[in-house]
Amino acid sequence: MRSDVSRWSAAPAADGGQRLRASNRRIAWTLASIAAVFFAGIIATRWAGGGPIATGVMGAAVLLFLVVAIGRNLRRGDERARGSTGQMDASPREAARADPQRHDASDAAGEVPR
Amino acid sequence: MSSIAHDHAPELGHDDHAHHPSGIARWLTTTNHKDIGTMYLWFSFAMFLVGGTMAMVIRAELFQPGLQIVNPEFFNSMTTLHGLIMVFGAIMPAAVGFANWMIPMMIGAPDMAFARMNNWSFWLLPPAAILLVTSLFVPGGAAAAGWTLYPPLTVQAGMGMDLTIFAVHILGASSIMGSINIITTILNLRAPGMTLMRMPLFCWTWLITAYLLIAVMPVLAGAVTMLLTDRHFGTSFFNAAGGGDPVLFQHIFWFFGHPEVYIIILPAFGIVSQIIPTFSRKPLFGYASMVYATAGIAILSFIVWAHHMFTTGLPTAGLLFYMYATMLIAVPTGVKVFNWLATMWRGAMTFEAPMLFALGFLFLFTMGGFTGLVCAIMPVDVQLQDTYYVVAHFHYVMVAGTLFAFFGGAYYWIPKWSGTMYNETLGKVHFWSSLISFNVAFFPMHFLGLAGMPRRIPDYAQQFADWNMVSSIGAFWFGATQLLFLYSMIRCAAGIGPKAPAKPWEGADTLEWTLPSPAPYHTFETPPRIRHPVPGAH
Numbered sequence A: 001m002r003s004d005v006s007r008w009s010a011a012p013a014a015d016g017g018q019r020l021r022a023s024n025r026r027i028a029w030t031l032a033s034i035a036a037v038f039f040a041g042i043i044a045t046r047w048a049g050g051g052p053i054a055t056g057v058m059g060a061a062v063l064l065f066l067v068v069a070i071g072r073n074l075r076r077g078d079e080r081a082r083g084s085t086g087q088m089d090a091s092p093r094e095a096a097r098a099d100p101q102r103h104d105a106s107d108a109a110g111e112v113p114r
Numbered sequence B: 001m002s003s004i005a006h007d008h009a010p011e012l013g014h015d016d017h018a019h020h021p022s023g024i025a026r027w028l029t030t031t032n033h034k035d036i037g038t039m040y041l042w043f044s045f046a047m048f049l050v051g052g053t054m055a056m057v058i059r060a061e062l063f064q065p066g067l068q069i070v071n072p073e074f075f076n077s078m079t080t081l082h083g084l085i086m087v088f089g090a091i092m093p094a095a096v097g098f099a100n101w102m103i104p105m106m107i108g109a110p111d112m113a114f115a116r117m118n119n120w121s122f123w124l125l126p127p128a129a130i131l132l133v134t135s136l137f138v139p140g141g142a143a144a145a146g147w148t149l150y151p152p153l154t155v156q157a158g159m160g161m162d163l164t165i166f167a168v169h170i171l172g173a174s175s176i177m178g179s180i181n182i183i184t185t186i187l188n189l190r191a192p193g194m195t196l197m198r199m200p201l202f203c204w205t206w207l208i209t210a211y212l213l214i215a216v217m218p219v220l221a222g223a224v225t226m227l228l229t230d231r232h233f234g235t236s237f238f239n240a241a242g243g244g245d246p247v248l249f250q251h252i253f254w255f256f257g258h259p260e261v262y263i264i265i266l267p268a269f270g271i272v273s274q275i276i277p278t279f280s281r282k283p284l285f286g287y288a289s290m291v292y293a294t295a296g297i298a299i300l301s302f303i304v305w306a307h308h309m310f311t312t313g314l315p316t317a318g319l320l321f322y323m324y325a326t327m328l329i330a331v332p333t334g335v336k337v338f339n340w341l342a343t344m345w346r347g348a349m350t351f352e353a354p355m356l357f358a359l360g361f362l363f364l365f366t367m368g369g370f371t372g373l374v375c376a377i378m379p380v381d382v383q384l385q386d387t388y389y390v391v392a393h394f395h396y397v398m399v400a401g402t403l404f405a406f407f408g409g410a411y412y413w414i415p416k417w418s419g420t421m422y423n424e425t426l427g428k429v430h431f432w433s434s435l436i437s438f439n440v441a442f443f444p445m446h447f448l449g450l451a452g453m454p455r456r457i458p459d460y461a462q463q464f465a466d467w468n469m470v471s472s473i474g475a476f477w478f479g480a481t482q483l484l485f486l487y488s489m490i491r492c493a494a495g496i497g498p499k500a501p502a503k504p505w506e507g508a509d510t511l512e513w514t515l516p517s518p519a520p521y522h523t524f525e526t527p528p529r530i531r532h533p534v535p536g537a538h
Helices: A014-048 A051-081 A092-098 B024-029 B033-061 B072-107 B115-123 B125-137 B159-188 B201-232 B246-280 B287-303 B305-309 B316-328 B330-344 B353-376 B378-384 B388-418 B424-450 B462-493
Strands: A004-009 A111-113 B528-530
Touching (some): B024 B033, B033 B072, B033 B125, B033 B388, B033 B462, B072 B125, B072 B201, B115 B159, B125 B159, B159 B201, B201 B287, B246 B330, B246 B353, B287 B316, B305 B316, B316 B378, B330 B353, B424 B462
Antiparallel strands (some): A004 B528
């Protein structure tokens, strides 16, 4: 029972770090906004009374999330069209990995058994 | 809100302790996931002792029929606070403590994604706990309507109820921040090669739990906010006198409350899924099906809440839907139990304390799940509603399920946390004493419930006396046994005992065991690269 784990070395890409932080924040705000919708939604629904309001609250929230998500995607598409690198599609971690400054030092570091 | 980017020391872990303050400042200001995990675990154990003391008061009063020790109002406060403290103060923080300690080390991350928010999540807990406990001393006493906080009692109660509502708000905020942190950490900080389907199952169960928390904690917060406005701002959400609907609160509460059961049990499933393969020296059987079963349980948990409300006058179609939907949960749960058994099948098993607790979990949780199925049968539940049968059922799930898994997890990882091996004899005595005393305490409650003894009542008919006495003796025994665990953990924390090797368990194969013991203060600042296709596979 073993899996192969090797170590990296080399300096990080500052750009990759920033992208990672931005991605962290994006996930956090998305999740926090979902929590806020549930919290305010349940109160608003009962305050205004009943099913149509509940449907309206959830519908508006889903619509808002869709608009934001589609808007972000369109903006990224525009940036790509203006000649940005293909790394726009990569996750922050993948982008950091793809940084040419980083290299897999597994040969030097040896295998670490799990 | 701060986020952690990777540092790039060339080591997997290093032990440079000059990087953090010492003394009280270390614990107040720490952003280290291990420190925060340690604080969560000690806090939860302290709250476990507080909630346990309340349970002792309850069982002392129920030792004999009649009123001997406390008055009925105080008894009701004890049952209420015992439930709230155990659920929100002991079990959930313990699960978050395990998550803080283990998730970054299991996925090869240097820390949690939002380290400062992690600190803040923890330090919200002590004020909430103080609010809950000190509500006993305010005029009118603590909340006494049961941990479910049903109106109309909670609309009419004294200021202890306000403190409880505020505490629930704070605890909810802490849980949501913790969940955001865990989801972000797992999604963004996994080491290269650690794909989602290569993660240890503990990380999967916590990822799903965190999503559940994000969805349902705000609903509880909304419910208690409406309760607060009913009490003080003239609204009538639940106040029947103003045209409100008390049953509406039950719907909202159990929309939170039933997923909450899985919020509590899923991390325990994750811990057991780490322990059983290790001590069976085999990979986990059916890893993918375990992931899907966990997700299935989480999804189903949203559509079964009204099985807690079979006696509230739901329409027949609703009763049938909730009954069958509840029974459906047995399918993914059965998949998990089957996979744990299949993992052990023909394994080279050994029975150290973690494995004993995992097996105890498996046996007793299955019993608790089975009595849950009994309660899910609507015509039967009408008879059992609010009897001791239900108390027995959920203690088999909460205590023998979650708590046993957490004890197993603590014994399993304490060598990594402290660098010291626990005393195996003490661990085994703790297990057997817990197993026997737990059953002495809670198994008779099935008989009491079937005979019709109602819960949350300090007095009872003479016919229930014998089994109540047995149950109380078991409860005192179980409570005293936990001091063994405390002693065992203090010994390890103090470094009394043999030094732990990096990998004390032969069959352990997850990433944390590649680190020295105790785990260095900073780990995986340089991410490892994972190359194996299936976690735990040979």
